[in-house]
Amino acid sequence: MSDDLTLTGITEPKTRKRATPPPLHWADLDSERRAEAVAEIGMPRFRADQISRHYFARDSADPESWTDLSKTQAERVRGELMPPLLSEVAVVDCDDGATAKQVWRLHDGAVVESVLMGYSDRVTACISSQAGCGIGCPFCATGQQGLTRNLSTGEIVEQVRLARAAASEGRVGKPRRLSNIVFMGMGEPLANFARVAQALHRIIDPAPAGFGMSARSVTMSTVGMVPSMLKLADLGLPVTLAVSLHAPDDELRDTLVPINHRWPVTEVLAAADRYAETTGRRYSIEYALIRNINDQDWRADALGVLLQNRLVHVNLIPLNPTPGSKWTASDPKDEAEFLARLRAAGISTTVRDTRGREIDGACGQLAAAQI
Template sequence: MGTSSRRGPVRMQVGESQGIEIGAVAKRPLFGASADELRAWVVERGHKAYRVKQIHQWAFHRRAKAFGDMNDVPRDLRDKLDAEWTLFATELAYRGVADDGTDKLLLRCRDGKNIECVLMSDAEETRRSLCISTQVGCGMGCVFCASGLKGVERNLTSAEIFDQVLQAQSLLPPGESVTHIVVMGMGESLANLDALLVALDRVCSAEDGLGMSQRRVTISTVGLPEKIRKLAAQDRQYHLAVSLHAPTEELRDELVPVNEKIGLAAVLEAADDYFQITGRQVTYEYVMLGGVNDRREHARALGKLLKGRKSHVNLIPYNAVAGLPFRRPEPEDVRRFVSDVQSYGVSVTVRRTKGRSIDAACGQLRRRFEAAGSPS
């Protein structure tokens, strides 16, 4: 990391308020407006359109916490911005920092709903990956996941999705920035595709956003065939990750109940279409549940399923969730599983676990916070 203060023993802290008043008459989130809309607003108030570029520089690169920090923007414009807009769409309600450099953020939306995002860092590399959410809760019903225990409450707005990037970026030391985005947090990404695309377009805009390459964005889905094909038709270069979790219809129906309405074959066919249309290799995510889907017969079935496909398997040893009857697989079972799948010519990696001490798996912190009224 760029600073040693972000590493060391686990520490938990409550974030400072950023001026969002839950229940009060809400100002509009600045990045709920398009860049063109904001330019028109600035011009209507007697200022030059280039002031928007200054505002973007302050928000995206100079890590402003409020409009008052933007000292090369005219005071009159700063006052008008502060009267009608908020820089952030959410409030940083809680932050947990683990000794491996992982930050878990709990963000409170204007309606009091809580969402999560996770910033993962590596001391030896410059990669800073941010895992973001697209919904409050999740409606897919995966039996091992904390995010969906209360179902889906609502979609996030594009401003709330983008705000997770802005919040995480503001916590990084000078000279560091979010380099990769994985849309693998709370919610089914493709169930809120339109708002997600608006947010990612801003993230990847060189003129009016962070200028991140589309190839550094991965969108995860449980597998919604029509939405996968809709995403493929958008002429973007995002990576697609399909949350598979089981190699057979019967087991996937049990672990991912929505599969009963979709079917494994339909998911794989849509993923194949995504590759054909975009040329982007598809990743298949597989959460390994000890004694449930981590046996040799499961590995061999997975290898046979993906053999010959241009794909990659990302194995994820399970992070235990209080109240759920699943456990983490044994290391030897993970190693054997990798070997068995690779024997079919399928590329495999095991995701390195980060942030277990701060409930970094999606949904865990929100669940604990809402149950106890505090994350402590």
């Protein structure tokens, strides 16, 4: 199914047996294909816009509740074009109700997570792009599971629709519009480039083609898959790029982010610079601070030198430890010193708020508990 899985440095899916692909879904289709799809089930092509308005403008995937379709038409749409893709198997609230973490089971039993976070000024959904992950970062719960498979465009977009519906129902505070999306759940989004790029269109394209959200409010994270970063730049969508660097030197990064063997630090930053030049957007450097591993003063200084004169912002992330793992968050004193050194070097830097710590908050932990 995927051309994306053969790139050097990424493990193959755990099972080689060809799995049944997810059923076709409205969100898999672009506007032209939607008109063809309604015609194929014996409905006039103009119905495509109606259906899209329900799905993308009203966040509804329940044809039986739409008053402009007959019962038979609704059944046909449900059966052929809008089958349920995600069923909720667990949800955990924390941060006094401002965070909700959901675990979804997919049609083939694969499990993924998404997280909804309400802040004073925004509501953010963190969504998954793969079931499991093939990158294998040793400090990450998802990385320990390996890759099960890529999510389809529909499975990615459904996480967004459900997050939008939940935000407007007041799931994480007062009812509000979902404002931001971060591709920072399970998986390496750029290893599933084609489907993620389609999903970006559904998120950004104006209704009824898509949800009409601002590209600037979407963050795409990557461990540094250089060819896909360049392809993302070529899409010309001004989404925010977040590069998970975690170390300024190849020697350490080779162990923390194994794909660094294939695309080392200088190549990753060159691709990120190209992204910034093409889109005019500052990119972010994500740096998980791991006690006694990458939090030394000299590494802060080295990172400061590396990022001089680049259009970047650094997010320091206190590591959310996986149970039983030797990897843990830096001492707060070391975190403060790391931050101070970067700022002294003139690098715009903040410490990321870590939501969901009390609910198996490290990426992939809650889903791992359901497998």
